[in-house]
Amino acid sequence: MYLKNKSMEQYVNTKEAMVILGIRSQTTIGKYETDGKIKVYRPFSNRKRYKVSELLKIQRKR
Numbered sequence: 001m002y003l004k005n006k007s008m009e010q011y012v013n014t015k016e017a018m019v020i021l022g023i024r025s026q027t028t029i030g031k032y033e034t035d036g037k038i039k040v041y042r043p044f045s046n047r048k049r050y051k052v053s054e055l056l057k058i059q060r061k062r
Contacts, residue, residue: 011041011049020055032058 012020014029017038023029032038037058041049
């Protein structure tokens with residue numbers, strides 16, 4: 001898991017986001033993005049990253 005420092009938000013890549021949400025398919029996480037359930041960030045180069053805090057909120061709602 002990527003952590004810059006304690007005062008900053010944690011971001012994870014797609015595979016780590018899938019583990020947090022219990023998703024097995026990249027297609028499913030893509031649908032979450034399309035439906036607006038998950039916001040994608042690109043804070044470090046052009047790679048997709050997801051905020052851990054947002055993923056945990058989604059996980060709790062399930």
